[in-house]
Amino acid sequence: MTAASTRISGNWASLLLPINSDDSIDYAQLGDAMDVLVAAGVDGIYSNGTASEFYTQSEAEFDKIQEMLANRCTAAGQxxxxxxxxxxxRQSLERVRRAVGLKPLAMQVILPDWWPVGVDEARDFLxxxxxxxxxxPLILYNPPHAKRVLTPAEIAEATHGTAVSATKLTLGGEGWYEEARQHLSHLGVFVPGHHLATGMREGVAAGAFSNVACLSPIGAQRWTEMMKTDLATALDIETRxxxxxMGHILPFAEQGFSNAALDKLLAAIGxxxxxxxxxxGPYRSIDPDAATALRAIAHQMIPEIMTP
Known part of the structure; x- marks a missing residue:
């Protein structure tokens, strides 16, 4: 078995779960959010990443969310x-099997996460x-909070001979882009959304499953398209x-809020x-008043993203 030749790229926007006060999912609001993302003209929509709180969903909830998304996207050609x-x-493999019939462009998986896996164990799972x-095709999602964060060389080893065609990963330190160029040229590499212009400049990034799209799907799409024609301006926007x-969102992480909480804060700001x-629950939520206070700051600092 070899990695699929289809190269997935661009600005991918995440579903975020609207949660009622009794911890149930508000499916009506979720459907409305799906419709907005389809209308926004993003390169693609993905479900059940961290922002979708996949780790809290029952199997019945998982199935319903995927069917809602597949029905809307298939009808719209999205x-x-x-x-x-x-x-x-085992639960992940069952989710993969059940989702095959919905015919997504690809499916995203994480490594088993209770005990850190070795590279050989990661490859066996993949x-x-x-x-x-x-x-x-599969996409390996290997975020910075995974129990085992693989290096570019380890990702290449773990994905060899599998259906993995892309990877969503964390950035390493100095020399990371060179490592990625050396080991990951056979995969589509998805970098954090707020690093996308740099990833494009370095010739590594295929796109982003984007936190910037959490803030503004339309703005993130416009910025992504700018990278093709005016990378210098896109890099200036990236700096801002x-x-x-770093100045207004990551301080909440330092207070102990999860990445899903940060993504929902971004969407509320947008x-x-x-x-x-x-x-x-039991995960803590950020006070929605924080979004109101930060909205004006976002419009001031990054109007290119925030302007409808």
């Missing part, structure tokens, strides 16, 4: 990717996932996006959909 992620390998995916994220800032 590319979509399903996150078949689960911390348990081979199993490749069989379960029945010809649909990073300034906003105001493009009514998903709220509430997370499913």
């Amino acid at each position: 590319p979509f990717i399903i996150g078949a992620c689960h911390t348990d390998a 081979m199993q996932a490749s069989e379960a995916a029945a010809g649909i 996006i990073k300034g906003f994220v 105001g493009w959909a009514d998903v709220g800032t509430r997370l499913r």
Whole structure:
């Protein structure tokens, strides 16, 4: 089995779960948010990443969310990717098998996450996932909070001979882009959204499953397209996006809030959909008043992203 030749690229926007006060999912609000993302003209929509709180979903909830997304995207001709992620390998493989019939462009998986896996164990799991995916390409999601964060060389080893065609990963330190060029040329590399212009300049990034799209799907799409024709301006905007994220969003992480909480805060600042800032318990939610206070700052610092 070899990695699929289809190269997925561009600005991919995440679903975020609207959560009611009783911890149930507000499916009506979720459907409205899906409709906004389809209308925004983003390169693609993906479900069940960290921002979708996949780790809190029952199997019935998982199935309903994927069916809602697949139905809307298929009707609109909108590319979509399903996150078949689960911390348990067997549950993840079952999610992959059930999602095959929805015909996503690809499926995203994480490595088993209770005990850190070795590279050989990671490859064994990805081979199993490749069989379960029945010809649909896979994307390895290996975020900075994973129990085992793979280096570019280890990703190349773990994905060899599998259906993995892309990877969403964290950036390393000095020399990381050179390592990525050396080891990951066979994969589409997805960098954090607020590093996308630099990733493009370095000739590494295929795109982003984007936190910038959490803030503004339309603005993130416009910025991504700018990189093709005016990279210098896109890099200037990136500098200001990073300034906003580091100065006004990451302080919440330092207070102990999760990445999903940060993504929902970004969406609340952007105001493009009514998903709220509430997370499913026991995870702490950011006060929605924080979004109101930060909205004017975002418009001032990055008007190119925030302007409708």
